[in-house]
Amino acid sequence: MRKIFLLLFISLILIFISGFVSAESGILITQNYTVTYPATPLYFLWNESSFSQSSLNATPVTGTLRWSVLKNNPIRREVALGTLDSNNDVKVQFYNSNSNYNNWSSIYTMTLSSDISAYRSFDVALEQNSGDVMVAYNAGPNGVVSYQIWNGTSWYSTGNITTNLSGQIQWIKMASQKYNDSIMLIAADTSADLIALNWNGTNWSTSYLLETALNVDNREDFDLAYEDSGDALIVWADTATTALRYKNFSNGIFSEEGAIPISAGQTANYQWIRLTNYPNSDRIMMCSLDAGDDLNCAEWTGSNWGTITEITTAMEYVAGTSFRNFDIVPDTSSNSFVLFYGLNNIDYYNVIRCFGTTNCQSGIWETTQTFLSSIDIGTDTSWVSLSYDTENVGKITAVMIDQVATPNITLARIACTNSANSCAANQTSTFMAISSSADYESSMFIYEGRKPTIQNVTTSSSVIKSTLMTIFATAVNDTNNNSLSFYCSTSNYPTASNTLCTSGNTSVSYPYTGTSCSYVSQDTSGDYTIYCRMFDSDLYSNTTNTTYSIDATPPSTTIISVANDTTASYIDLVNDGVSLANISGEAGMNCSWGTSDVAYSLMSNPCTISGIYGVCNFNGISTEGFYTRYISCKDSIGNEQNSSNNLNVNFYLDFSAPTTSDNSSSTIALPNYNVLITEADAVDGDPVTYYCTSSTEGCNPVTLINNGEIINYNSSSRGANYLRYYSIDFAGYSQTIVNKTININNFP
Known part of the structure; x- marks a missing residue:
């Protein structure tokens, strides 16, 4: 939980509480109307159950406080307060809750001549990754946006941006992209022009002209918000159409301009627009107030607009005044949005909720709740701003201001649950202070929150x-x-x-x-x-x-040799009961062999591995013949071979010579005697056979003869014939020459 140190006033001396309060903290900024030059913003500290009993003093500004912007730094324990006072001075100070004293920093003056203090011509935004604070403001020249950036210890970057606005800048609004340091800025001038600028964490984009005819220039009839996706949505009102206009900004590019559907009772004279993103989603709720006292709301789903609903036709609206008496906020208990709004001549705020994602997109809102009716905030409503408690789902804090010259500032805390019509007052509404004017939003409340970190x-x-x-x-x-x-x-x-x-x-x-x-x-x-x-x-x-x-790839392996034979088909010439297969693969592999073509994990005969080489000892090989053994390997991280990529090792065991024979007889035969050659080998099914036949002994067998062929002895072969032959198998074993004598009858 966020920790704050509470200040107590004792006998006009400010002392500190020694220790932290382990609870969700918050801070309220306002100014008492009795404070004169130099004006001092007042603040109250929230500890999840109550505010500090007395208002405390921040660093004094100059003139009467008109506009306040309060932003929490998600990276360091720092709250940024930007103010615009009646002297046209834009000033910034920082609240540091790391200290037991809950110190406010010195005041930093952005400009002494913003020229326009009747409107909020400045804003403050945080880079969400770095925690650097961007302050943008009107420093005087027409069409120029000035800015400064704070890094926690100093203002390290300043500049002036010449935009395509021609008049004095009256309104500036900024929003921070959630996951990086991008900031979108929109600004409107006295000529009712609207521009957009994008800060990417290092540089500003070129000024983009969104509109040249805003409906009004003295109200914030535009707004922007980021989706969780990182895309920005900008909505505004122009004088030419009855429908609100919008553009998306995605990956540095603005979309085509679109129109938001209007309700039957909606007029074109829009005065105020508010956008609020539902946390960690692309959903954005839009509500708009027109000069006909109509309040309308519609949800952007991230890709299209839901049904627009007219909430009421009787809003408190006073011509010539500049207050915004409605606001919207997420209800994190139910994927919903809660709306506060003030009706004509009513001294309290109504509360209404679209309950759940489907209803919000369909424009279905619950029954209006009037549980705040017992809290009379004063005389009618002027300003309201809402904040949701990030650590207590469904808890919402409202800052409510009335319309009198020195308006009352009242705090309300409500709670909603994931049940229909469940929103109700959570804690007694509290009168906090009297503000300086109802014409300006000078009071603001935020919850402090810090991002978790990971190295x-x-x-x-x-x-x-x-x-x-x-x-x-x-x-x-x-x-x-x-x-x-x-x-x-x-x-x-x-x-x-x-x-x-x-x-x-x-x-x-x-x-x-x-x-x-x-x-x-x-x-x-x-x-x-x-x-x-x-x-x-x-x-x-x-x-x-x-x-x-x-x-994802098992090792690639190859056969180097089998029984020292490096050429397939491999032949083992030694009758020693084993055949050694040498393979190559990759370092760190393991290999096994088997008689079945299966995956490595199913084999049980390990090979010996050294570096990228392996030796597999095929044992049990003793009978001459043809054999197939399978080698499967896995790499160092477990990718194993299987039947689709195993090594299929085909080899022969051959350790004897052929035994080719013939069918000749030693008896005297008649001419046309045929001798049949029958090749035989234990392994080779087709050995190579050479023979010779001669009437004298010792001929050299060089003539090829195949299995089943005959040697014919006819009448020219009468007498003794000497037949010699032998066979060689593919293992190179050579048969001993066979000598036969073929006797053919000498007499006719």
């Missing part, structure tokens, strides 16, 4: 495909000791909807040890970068990443 994430550099892997988070912290969720994704912005994590320690409490994310790895080889961050139910931490390689 880095780690995992193995090489990961096997389709196996459970784990990413570990290092140095996770949260200044509020909130419970955190850990998300990892291939997206730059991990969320609950796109996280890869299916197990591991992803929901963690202080001190966040063992934070991890497990999931089944990818099944395709390649390098993968995974982005991770923490989430505290409202704010995301910085994003960090890790890159690993998926090796």
Whole structure:
């Protein structure tokens, strides 16, 4: 929980409480109407159950406080307060809740001549990753937006942007992109022109002219908000059409201009527009007030507009005044939006809610609640601003101001649940102070909130495909000791909807040890970068990443030799009961062999591995013949071969010569005697046979003869014939020459 140090006044001496208050904190800024030069903003501290009993003094400004902008820094314990006073001075100061004294900084003067203090011609925005504070303001010259950037210790960047506005800038509105340092700025001038500028964390874009004919120039008849996607939505009113206009800004490009559907009772004379994003979604609720006292609302879904609904036709509206007596805020208990609005001549605010995503998009709102009717804020309504409690779902704080010359400032806290018509007063509404004027929004309340942090994430550099892997988070912290969720994704912005994590320690409490994310790895080889961050139910931490390689390919192996034979088909010439196969592959592999063509894990005869080489000892090989053995390997991270990529080792065991024979007889035969040659070998089915036949002994067998062929002895062969032959098998074994004598009858 956020920690603040409460200040107590004792006998006009400011002392501090020694210690932290472990609770969600908040701060209210206002100014008492009795304060004269130099005017001093007042502040009250909220500790989740009550405000400090007395108002405390911030650093004095110059003139009477007119406009206040209060922004929480999500990176460091700092709240930025920007003010525009009746002397046309834009000033900024910072509240540091790290100190026991809850110090406000010195005052920093942005400009002493903003020229226009009747309108909020400045704004403050935070870079969400760096925590740097952007202040943009009208410094005097027509069409120029000036800015300064604070890094926590100094103003390190200043500049003046010449826009395509021609008049004095009256209104400036900025919004921060949630996941980086981008800031969108829109500004309107006295000529009713509207421009947009985008800050990318380093530079401003070129000024983009959105409109040259705003409906009014003395009201904020425009607004902008970011979707969770990072796209910005800008809505405004022009004089030419009855429908509100809008554009989206995505990846540096503005969309075509579109029109928001109008309700039957809506007029074109729009005065005020408000946009509010629902946390961690692309949903944005838009409400607009026209000069006909009509209040209309419609939800942007991230891609289109839902049904627009006329909430009331009887808003409090006084010509010539500049107050905005409605506001909208998320109800985090039910995916809803809550609207406060003030009716004509009514001294309290009505409360209404669109209950749930479907109803909000369909324009279906619950019955108006009047539970604040018992709290008379004064004389009619002028300003209201709403803030939702990031740590207590459904809790909402309202700052309500009435219309009298020195208006009353009243705080209300309501609570909603995930049940229909469940919003109700949560704590007694409290009168806080008397403000300086009802014409300006000089009072503001915010909840303090800090992003969780994460230093880095780690995992193995090489990961096997389709196996459970784990990413570990290092140095996770949260200044509020909130419970955190850990998300990892291939997206730059991990969320609950796109996280890869299916197990591991992803929901963690202080001190966040063992934070991890497990999931089944990818099944395709390649390098993968995974982005991770923490989430505290409202704010995301910085994003960090890790890159690993998926090796989805088993080792590639080849046969070097079998029984020292390097040429297929391999032949083992030695009858020693084993045949050695030498293979090559990759370092770190393991291999086994078997008689069946199966995956590595199903084989049980390990091979000996040295470096990238392996020796597999095929035992049990003792009978001459043809053999097939299978070698399967897996790499160092477990990718294993199977029947589709095993080594099929085909070889012969051959350790004897052929035994080719003939069918000749030693008896005297008649001419035309045929001798049949029959080749034989234990392994080779077709040995090579050579023969010779001669009437003298010792001929050299060089003539080829095939199995089943005959040698014919006719009448020219009468007498003794000497037949010699032998066979050679493919193992190179040569048969001993066979000598036969063929006797052919000498007599006719």
